[in-house]
Amino acid sequence: MSGAERYDRQQRIPGWDQARLACATVLVAGAGALGNEALKNLALLGVGQVLIVDLDRIEPSNLSRTLLFREADLGLPKAVVAARAVQQLNPAVQVTALVGDLRFVLGLGRLHACTLALGCLDNQGARAFLSRMCLLAGVPLLDGAMGALGGEVRAFLDAAGPCFACTLTLNEQSDLWLRYSCSSGFHVDDAADPAPTTITTTAVIGGLLAQEAARLLLGQPVENGSALVYNGQTGRLHRAGLRRDPACPNHHPLDWERVVPLFGPVEAVTAAALLAHVPHAPSDAPTLELGRDLLIGFVCPNCDQPEAVEQPQGLVAAATAVCPRCGALRHPQVVSTVTGIDPWTEWTLARLGMQPGDLITVRAHEQVWLFVASWKELP
Numbered sequence: 009m010s011g012a013e014r015y016d017r018q019q020r021i022p023g024w025d026q027a028r029l030a031c032a033t034v035l036v037a038g039a040g041a042l043g044n045e046a047l048k049n050l051a052l053l054g055v056g057q058v059l060i061v062d063l064d065r066i067e068p069s070n071l072s073r074t075l076l077f078r079e080a081d082l083g084l085p086k087a088v089v090a091a092r093a094v095q096q097l098n099p100a101v102q103v104t105a106l107v108g109d110l111r112f113v114l115g116l117g118r119l120h121a122c123t124l125a126l127g128c129l130d131n132q133g134a135r136a137f138l139s140r141m142c143l144l145a146g147v148p149l150l151d152g153a154m155g156a157l158g159g160e161v162r163a164f165l166d167a168a169g170p171c172f173a174c175t176l177t178l179n180e181q182s183d184l185w186l187r188y189s190c191s192s193g194f195h196v197d198d199a200a201d202p203a204p205t206t207i208t209t210t211a212v213i214g215g216l217l218a219q220e221a222a223r224l225l226l227g228q229p230v231e232n233g234s235a236l237v238y239n240g241q242t243g244r245l246h247r248a249g250l251r252r253d254p255a256c257p258n259h260h261p262l263d264w265e266r267v268v269p270l271f272g273p274v275e276a277v278t279a280a281a282l283l284a285h286v287p288h289a290p291s292d293a294p295t296l297e298l299g300r301d302l303l304i305g306f307v308c309p310n311c312d313q314p315e316a317v318e319q320p321q322g323l324v325a326a327a328t329a330v331c332p333r334c335g336a337l338r339h340p341q342v343v344s345t346v347t348g349i350d351p352w353t354e355w356t357l358a359r360l361g362m363q364p365g366d367l368i369t370v371r372a373h374e375q376v377w378l379f380v381a382s383w384k385e386l387p
């Protein structure tokens with residue numbers, strides 16, 4: 009079947025340009041109820057490339073609001089099942105599933121390669137992180153949010169307009185800050201209590217989200233810093249303006265002209281090879297910045313027994329620090345930078361916690377080098 013036949017009805021719309029949709033890459037962050045609706049629409053519209061990131065597995069309570077999931081899929085990763093369903097809905101779509109927390113599996117380089125990001129998330133922490141990443145990556149974000157009887161779609165298109173953090177009250181900002189800083193870098197379970205909702209409201213918000221996405225991809229004007237708010241109780245839809253907070257620290261996009269491809273995959277390049285790669289004076293030893301704290305392991309003050317962990321600290325629960333032998337609180341050994349004299353200088357970047365698509369920073373004196381690690385889209 010030709011694309012012309014499949015897309016005949018939408019191509020009859022004046023100003024429609026199917027080629028613009030076909031060459032777009034859209035990130036869908038979150039493959040829950042809202043993500044299902046957004047993905048269904050993107051697949052049927054004929055968006056060329058879709059990247060899905062989600063850390064959860066399918067539970068029975070999801071099945072009342074998720075078109076792409078079946079009972080037989082219970083327990084499977086949402087991103088993988090959603091990707092398979094998108095492929096079945098429209099085999100022309102190239103779809104990739106990333107299973108994991110977007111803070112750790114979605115590299116900034118990979119995000120930068122996207123045309124647009126859709127936020128289909130259910131917690132403020134992930135929203136704040138995605139919004140910040142989108143500003144750095146220079147990628148417009150449409151953020152969907154659900155309430156019990158309504159929801160909204162907010163357009164955070166560039167650094168000149170407001171971002172998600174700008175829309176938070178001081179209380180909400182300090183609440184987020186407290187949650188993430190009091191855990192001293194360990195994993196925070198930020199799953200909120202499940203909110204009451206239905207498929208009908210989800211379908212409305214997912215439809216509005218995909219509609220705004222299509223308008224943006226087709227080059228039609230979408231108001232930066234606006235919220236399309238649907239009140240399901242009154243059946244009313246209105247557009248509200250959002251204000252940029254002049255004190256918000258997020259509005260500094262990265263200069264991507266300075267970013268060069270890394271000379272090998274993260275699984276092969278060692279920290280030592282990368283540090284040797286950047287030109288520097290003998291007196292200015294370069295430093296590799298990991299971007300995320302790597303928990304090398306724990307040392308117990310009583311037992312003196314080290315335990316290797318080698319995982320990003322943000323993925324490890326704080327309770328893990330308790331010694332299984334004596335119950336004392338063990339000292340975490342955390343690494344955020346690597347120089348030529350560190351014991352882990354011979355480790356590969358992958359072992360140091362770097363992901364395909366990550367942005368990698370090396371600093372020597374006043375100079376900064378930025379590399380992007382290559383990635384391979386899965387079939």
Ligand SMILES: [Zn+2]
Binds near residue numbers: 173174257258
């Ligand atoms: Zn902001």
Ligand SMILES: [Zn+2]
Binds near residue numbers: 309331333334335336
């Ligand atoms: Zn111990």
